[in-house]
Amino acid sequence: MRTESSIRPPRRNSLHRRERRQAFGFITPAVAGLSIFTVMPVGLAIVMSVFDWPIFGEREFIGFGNYIELLTDSPDFWPALRNSVVFTVLYVPVNLVVALGLALLLGPRIRGRAIFRVIFFIPVVTPIVANALVWKLVLQPDGLLNGLSTSWFGLTLPNFLVDQNWAMIAVVAMSVWAGMGYNMLVLTAALEQLPASLLEAAQVDGARGWRMLRSIVVPLISPAIFFAAVMTIISSLQVFAQPQLLTGGGPGTSTIPLVMFIYNTGFEFQDLGLAAAGAWLLFILIIGVTAMQFRVQKRWVHYEH
Amino acid sequence: MSTETFGAPVPGAPPRAGVPAADRPTRRRRRASFGGEGSRLGTVVAYIVAVVAALVFVTPLVYAFFSALKPSREVLLAPPRLIGTEVRWQNFADVFEYAPFRTYITNSFIVSVAGTLVVLFVSATAGYAFARLRWPGRDIVFVLFLGTLMVPQEVLVIPMFVVMQWFGWVDTYQSLVFPWAFTAFGTFLMRQFFRGIPYELEEAARVDGAGPVRTFLRIILPLTGSALAVLAVFTFLNYWNSYLWPLITVNDYSTLGTLPIGLASFATQTGTRWDLQMAASIISMIPTTILVIALQKHLVKGIATSGLGGR
Numbered sequence: 112m113r114t115e116s117s118i119r120p121p122r123r124n125s126l127h128r129r130e131r132r133q134a135f136g137f138i139t140p141a142v143a144g145l146s147i148f149t150v151m152p153v154g155l156a157i158v159m160s161v162f163d164w165p166i167f168g169e170r171e172f173i174g175f176g177n178y179i180e181l182l183t184d185s186p187d188f189w190p191a192l193r194n195s196v197v198f199t200v201l202y203v204p205v206n207l208v209v210a211l212g213l214a215l216l217l218g219p220r221i222r223g224r225a226i227f228r229v230i231f232f233i234p235v236v237t238p239i240v241a242n243a244l245v246w247k248l249v250l251q252p253d254g255l256l257n258g259l260s261t262s263w264f265g266l267t268l269p270n271f272l273v274d275q276n277w278a279m280i281a282v283v284a285m286s287v288w289a290g291m292g293y294n295m296l297v298l299t300a301a302l303e304q305l306p307a308s309l310l311e312a313a314q315v316d317g318a319r320g321w322r323m324l325r326s327i328v329v330p331l332i333s334p335a336i337f338f339a340a341v342m343t344i345i346s347s348l349q350v351f352a353q354p355q356l357l358t359g360g361g362p363g364t365s366t367i368p369l370v371m372f373i374y375n376t377g378f379e380f381q382d383l384g385l386a387a388a389g390a391w392l393l394f395i396l397i398i399g400v401t402a403m404q405f406r407v408q409k410r411w412v413h414y415e416h
Numbered sequence: 417m418s419t420e421t422f423g424a425p426v427p428g429a430p431p432r433a434g435v436p437a438a439d440r441p442t443r444r445r446r447r448a449s450f451g452g453e454g455s456r457l458g459t460v461v462a463y464i465v466a467v468v469a470a471l472v473f474v475t476p477l478v479y480a481f482f483s484a485l486k487p488s489r490e491v492l493l494a495p496p497r498l499i500g501t502e503v504r505w506q507n508f509a510d511v512f513e514y515a516p517f518r519t520y521i522t523n524s525f526i527v528s529v530a531g532t533l534v535v536l537f538v539s540a541t542a543g544y545a546f547a548r549l550r551w552p553g554r555d556i557v558f559v560l561f562l563g564t565l566m567v568p569q570e571v572l573v574i575p576m577f578v579v580m581q582w583f584g585w586v587d588t589y590q591s592l593v594f595p596w597a598f599t600a601f602g603t604f605l606m607r608q609f610f611r612g613i614p615y616e617l618e619e620a621a622r623v624d625g626a627g628p629v630r631t632f633l634r635i636i637l638p639l640t641g642s643a644l645a646v647l648a649v650f651t652f653l654n655y656w657n658s659y660l661w662p663l664i665t666v667n668d669y670s671t672l673g674t675l676p677i678g679l680a681s682f683a684t685q686t687g688t689r690w691d692l693q694m695a696a697s698i699i700s701m702i703p704t705t706i707l708v709i710a711l712q713k714h715l716v717k718g719i720a721t722s723g724l725g726g727r
Contacts, residue, residue: 153567233701244683255476383578
């Protein structure tokens with residue numbers, strides 16, 4: 112690959128030495144920063160997870176005590192894990208289906224599609240706190256949704272945010288609204304890359320509508336769908352702000368996800384060791400789910416090369 | 417937006433110098449992309465579905481905006497009305513009386529701009545070292561860099577807080593800027609971009625005796641505008657919207673509160689003053705919304721460059 116060594120054979124060594132020295136300069140800020148702000152915290156997180164580590168006060172080594180407490184004794188850990196899984200199972204498919212639907216809808220035949228895309232993308236970039244507050248108002252008993260339902264259909268809706276059965280659905284709905292614009296653009300980018308010749312050939316062969324979508328388009332953009340699915344699952348296992356702001360984790364513990372459990376454990380109950388152990392269990396869950404997806408992808412993701 | 421924009425598999429290849437005149441007529445031809453063909457009826461239906469979907473989608477935001485203009489006690493009235501008995505623009509001004517939103521906004525700008533500058537500097541330099549320079553251990557270090565991408569923020573926040581305690585950085589701007597400014601993502605993005613730049617450009621500079629630093633500043637960096645812009649926008653948005661970390665590291669909201677945590681605490685304090693909460697929410701949405709509208713032409717390409725890059 113490298114050809115420059117042949118350019119000036121006599122001064123090769125001094126040039127190399129200078130390049131090495133300067134490379135060191137180029138790489139140092141990143142290496143130093145990553146060491147201090149990623150590698151060190153990761154190491155520290157391992158240590159903390161085997162200590163009783165309050166925010167202030169004495170620390171004490173307790174081995175796997177934190178992990179054991181989480182798995183056998185903590186009242187909120189398993190509900191939080193369940194909530195994170197339920198959220199992910201509901202959120203990811205709806206997000207992907209809506210995103211793909213919009214990406215397909217806003218194709219070349221819609222003039223002004225760029226404006227539509229901006230509209231659907233806006234909540235992705237506005238602060239999630241603001242988005243959640245807006246939805247909190249919409250979902251109030253006398254808010255927009257219930258107000259319209261009662262005055263148009265005479266139908267009183269449940270109080271979504273405090274209802275055992277509806278709170279999680281409300282959190283998911285708000286999250287899909289706020290988040291799917293990103294996947295819409297990811298899939299739009301993939302659709303715009305489709306080779307026109309292939310689509311023409313399929314059309315000549317009589318592929319239309321649903322069949323065209325299922326047999327031609329989806330397989331062709333399956334790498335992008337896979338990418339979107341992997342990233343969306345990872346981010347939905349990390350959900351925090353939406354339930355924290357919309358429902359406060361309630362009613363009871365029915366919408367506390369893992370990250371909120373970790374946050375509460377660390378900074379409300381000030382038990383950083385237990386929180387660190389919880390974070391590692393979350394990490395293991397994320398790695399496991401992601402690894403599983405990469406194993407299953409062979410069955411449905413088609414790479415061209 | 418045509419398919420050619422995404423032709424190059426190298427993420428964000430250097431800016432294209434316009435399409436040759438001879439190619440232009442083919443762009444006018446109707447191309448057979450999905451949803452591009454079909455009957456006139458199909459197109460009409462597609463428009464209707466798109467418009468209805470967009471209307472439903474923006475309804476919460478429109479409702480929030482009009483709620484921000486109502487007198488407080490009229491926000492939650494059944495049946496819902498768009499406009500109250502008076503239109504109170506005053507609500508938007510009152511927000512700044514009830515909480516230090518001027519400080520929140522200023523802080524969010526300071527932190528987001530500073531963070532973005534650090535990320536751009538670190539990513540560009542490290543990306544160049546990985547893409548173009550030869551030094552021992554380069555490939556191993558690069559793999560380690562990528563490995564750090566797997567660790568989610570949620571695992572890091574707990575120990576990061578302890579690190580901030582050690583540094584005495586709790587309640588400081590540094591703690592809002594530096595902990596997340598060294599992600600390997602930016603370095604990876606820039607490396608991929610640098611690799612797409614032809615070697616010949618650098619060869620010429622090297623023959624003239626320029627070292628890596630001069631080559632980087634004079635030859636490479638000027639070609640990097642589009643990748644740096646994508647990285648800058650994404651980084652700025654991340655900092656601007658960051659919620660979990662400021663919640664942890666900031667206690668003194670009146671001097672160091674950022675917009676998201678300020679807004680959240682404002683909502684808790686003002687209880688049922690939905691008029692003010694909606695006004696504050698709308699205010700906090702304005703900057704990033706303007707950013708996206710300004711960048712609308714580049715949205716899809718930007719996503720393709722950053723999200724799908726290096727796949």
